[in-house]
Amino acid sequence: MAKPKKPDNRPSWDDYFMEITELVSRRSTCLRRQVGAVIVKGKRILTTGYNGAPSGLKHCSEVGCLREKLNIPSGERQELCRASHAEQNAIIQAAQHGVRINEATIYSTHFPCVTCAKMIINAGIKKIIYQQGYPDQLSKELLQEARIELIKMTPAKLTLAADEPKESG
Numbered sequence: 001m002a003k004p005k006k007p008d009n010r011p012s013w014d015d016y017f018m019e020i021t022e023l024v025s026r027r028s029t030c031l032r033r034q035v036g037a038v039i040v041k042g043k044r045i046l047t048t049g050y051n052g053a054p055s056g057l058k059h060c061s062e063v064g065c066l067r068e069k070l071n072i073p074s075g076e077r078q079e080l081c082r083a084s085h086a087e088q089n090a091i092i093q094a095a096q097h098g099v100r101i102n103e104a105t106i107y108s109t110h111f112p113c114v115t116c117a118k119m120i121i122n123a124g125i126k127k128i129i130y131q132q133g134y135p136d137q138l139s140k141e142l143l144q145e146a147r148i149e150l151i152k153m154t155p156a157k158l159t160l161a162a163d164e165p166k167e168s169g
């Protein structure tokens, strides 16, 4: 019997994980930007995270975000926001469930900020695959010094994203 032919539109692993990362980001409640992160090892998803307020607390989308109110530029004064970042939440989820993420790869819709970068380094993650840049020079320097592999992916032809109108609110 002939082997079934591989469909031409089958996504690469990177596209596959990045598309899932995009989907994860859509759960975000941040008013500034929606970020998703997925930690992968051996072609398996270990954990996921998106930026939002800590569990059980009110989201910026409900009570407003101080960074938004004060018009703070992107990349600055992150401590003023209630939300914890996607990458942090993915790492924390690993701790909660006792999942070893040493030597893993993190897919993220955005380049990590410096706080996330430090956590990624100490979590033993070796590779970051991201789509969009982020204005944080120190983050880049630390990651390079730690020899973390940084790969920028051009936004994939995301099949999920597009069309649907964004929920307002």
Ligand SMILES: [Zn+2]
Pocket (backbone or CB within 6 Å): 030, 031, 060, 064, 065, 066, 067, 080, 081, 082, 083
């Ligand atoms: Zn906020």
Ligand SMILES: [Zn+2]
Pocket (backbone or CB within 6 Å): 085, 086, 087, 112, 113, 114, 115, 116, 117
């Ligand atoms: Zn961050």
